[in-house]
Amino acid sequence: MVGTKTADRRVLPALQLVQSSRAAQVLANVLLALLGLSLCAMAVLPWQQSARGGGKVVAFVPQEREQTVTSPVKGVVDRLGEGLVEGAHVKRGQFILEIEPSAANLVEQLQAQLKDLKAKLDTSNAKAEIYAANVRDFGEVRNFAISAAEEMVQAAKAKLDAKQKLVPAYEAKELQARLNYERQKSLLEKGVKSEKEVEYLKKDWDVAKAELESARLEATAAEQEWDAKIHEREQKDREAQTKVDYARAMREDALGQAAAAKKEIRDVEVKLSEMDRLVITAPRDGTIFRMPVSERGQMLKEGDTLFTIVPETTERAVELWISGNDMPLVRVNDHVRLQFEGWPAVQFAGWPSVAVGTFGGRIVATDATDDGAGKFRVLVKQDGDKAWPSERYLRQGVRVNGWVMLSQVRLGYEIWRQLNGFPPVVAKDEPGGGKGDKAKVKLPK
Numbered sequence: 001m002v003g004t005k006t007a008d009r010r011v012l013p014a015l016q017l018v019q020s021s022r023a024a025q026v027l028a029n030v031l032l033a034l035l036g037l038s039l040c041a042m043a044v045l046p047w048q049q050s051a052r053g054g055g056k057v058v059a060f061v062p063q064e065r066e067q068t069v070t071s072p073v074k075g076v077v078d079r080l081g082e083g084l085v086e087g088a089h090v091k092r093g094q095f096i097l098e099i100e101p102s103a104a105n106l107v108e109q110l111q112a113q114l115k116d117l118k119a120k121l122d123t124s125n126a127k128a129e130i131y132a133a134n135v136r137d138f139g140e141v142r143n144f145a146i147s148a149a150e151e152m153v154q155a156a157k158a159k160l161d162a163k164q165k166l167v168p169a170y171e172a173k174e175l176q177a178r179l180n181y182e183r184q185k186s187l188l189e190k191g192v193k194s195e196k197e198v199e200y201l202k203k204d205w206d207v208a209k210a211e212l213e214s215a216r217l218e219a220t221a222a223e224q225e226w227d228a229k230i231h232e233r234e235q236k237d238r239e240a241q242t243k244v245d246y247a248r249a250m251r252e253d254a255l256g257q258a259a260a261a262k263k264e265i266r267d268v269e270v271k272l273s274e275m276d277r278l279v280i281t282a283p284r285d286g287t288i289f290r291m292p293v294s295e296r297g298q299m300l301k302e303g304d305t306l307f308t309i310v311p312e313t314t315e316r317a318v319e320l321w322i323s324g325n326d327m328p329l330v331r332v333n334d335h336v337r338l339q340f341e342g343w344p345a346v347q348f349a350g351w352p353s354v355a356v357g358t359f360g361g362r363i364v365a366t367d368a369t370d371d372g373a374g375k376f377r378v379l380v381k382q383d384g385d386k387a388w389p390s391e392r393y394l395r396q397g398v399r400v401n402g403w404v405m406l407s408q409v410r411l412g413y414e415i416w417r418q419l420n421g422f423p424p425v426v427a428k429d430e431p432g433g434g435k436g437d438k439a440k441v442k443l444p445k
Contacts, residue, residue, distance in 0.1 A: 045411040050337075050403035051326030053378070057340070057398040060317035060381060066289065066396065068308045071300045072277045075101045077293050086291055090282040096307060097293070099278045099300065107275050114268045117261050124258035131251035138247055142240030149233035156229040160222035167219055170212040177201070177208035286311035316382075316394055318361060320402045321375040327366075330404050336361040336380050341399040343389050360384035363404070378404070 059065045078100040090096070101107075181201040291307040293300070300306075318338060322330055337358045362383035370376050380402065382388050409417075 046408050047411040047414040048408055049406040049414065051322055051330055051406060053320035053322040053326075053375075053402050053404070055318055055320040055377075055400050055402065057394050057396055057400060058317055058319050059311070059313040059396060060315040060379075064284070064311045064313050064315075066308060066310050067283060069096075069280060069283065069306045071099060071302060071304045071306055073099060073101060073275070074299075074301055075099045075278075076299055077295055077306075080293075080295055084288060084291065086288055088288045090286065090288060090309070092282055092285050094282045096280045096282055099280065101275065101278070102299065107272070110268055110272050110275070114265060114272070117265045117268060121258055121261040121265065124254050124261055127254035128251050128258060131247050131254055134247035135244055135251060138240060138244040142237065142244060145236045145240050146233065149229070149236045153226065153229040153233055156222065156226040160219065160226045163215065163219040163222040166215045167212070170208070170215040174205070174208035174212045177205035181205045280306060282309060284309065284311040310396060313391065313396065316388065316391075316396075317364070318380040318400050318402065320378050320380060320400065320404075321371065322378055322404065324370060324374045324376060326404070327376040329406055330363065330366065330376075330378060332363050332366065334363045335383065335405040336363060337403045337405065338380065338388075339401040340389060340394060341401075343393050359386060359388050361402070 076099070078098045080097045081095045084090075084096065181204070184197060184201045286309045289308040289310045290305075293306055318336075320336070338361050339358050360383045361380040363378050364381050365379040367377040388394055
């Protein structure tokens with residue numbers, strides 16, 4: 001056998017040259033054993049899942065965040081506060097600058113305009129009161145006129161009734177006269193009565209017919225008079241109502257003029273109140289961040305920036321922007337680990353207990369919608385006994401890295417999840433949540 005090996009070495013000298021040394025073989029065996037141990041450890045070692053996000057330090061109270069003060073009127077900066085530069089600390093109510101209106105004697109002109117408008121308002125109110133009195137007076141006159149016209153109508157109706165009652169009497173009288181005439185005429189033909197007596201009866205009949213016709217004409221005239229009185233009553237009613245409507249329209253017109261005058265007065269008073277705000281003071285205690293204006297150096301319009309102030313912060317917070325893939329699992333009161341820019345820290349993702357220089361926080365609010373790029377904002381406040389760094393390090397705008405603590409799983413599962421790009425596991429108390437590394441992850445279709 002030894003002879004065979006010696007012969008192989010003589011026949012294959014290249015194999016002898018490339019053969020690994022004994023030390024390399026031992027190292028390879030050790031590495032292979034460590035790999036096996038690592039695979040076994042990944043099935044046992046715990047891993048803290050987290051949703052990472054970046055953001056910055058802000059003031060928790062919105063009124064203490066960066067504020068921009070704008071010009072209330074059109075004009076130029078007349079003077080600035082003494083010693084004011086960018087970075088200067090100011091107190092609330094401290095004088096910052098004064099604006100001079102662009103129009104000369106603007107305040108006096110506005111006051112004169114206000115006086116004229118008030119006189120116009122008084123005149124309009126007086127006119128409205130006069131026309132209101134006219135409405136009442138014309139209304140009473142209309143009632144009196146209608147009452148008088150109604151009495152005339154009733155009188156005409158009574159007259160008509162009286163005339164109509166006379167017609168039957170004259171009809172009976174005419175009938176009696178006609179019958180007498182016809183009877184005497186028949187006797188005249190028999191020679192019993194004389195012609196003179198018959199003519200006398202003929203005359204009575206003619207008078208009765210004339211009286212009947214006259215009674216009928218008087219009844220017709222009384223009826224026409226009654227109709228005329230009715231029309232006259234309607235005419236007086238309409239004429240009186242026209243006067244009432246005209247007075248009411250004039251009163252409404254006067255009230256409209258008064259309302260217009262009040263609006264103009266309010267506009268002028270607003271402008272005058274703006275003139276009272278020509279002196280600009282600091283809205284809060286803080287630091288002047290930017291002041292892009294100078295004395296007599298530029299013309300300002302309404303809304304132009306005068307200066308920007310960063311108020312003193314009584315309570316700080318952190319706003320983090322979380323990916324939409326992790327946002328469904330982030331909830332209020334979730335714990336967060338924070339790493340502040342400018343403060344030395346080492347964060348071991350998955351083992352927050354061994355992190356160095358990080359600080360605890362708790363989510364207090366989440367946005368209902370994203371920023372337009374799939375990122376959602378969460379607001380984090382200090383949590384735990386370890387206080388955040390001082391204001392020297394935690395100024396507003398300092399960048400922050402944060403890790404929202406989620407569920408604990410096995411290290412092997414986390415590596416598998418990261419390689420496949422799956423979202424973190426659902427929390428235990430969420431609907432459909434699993435238990436640790438046994439949680440079921442829904443694979444994408």
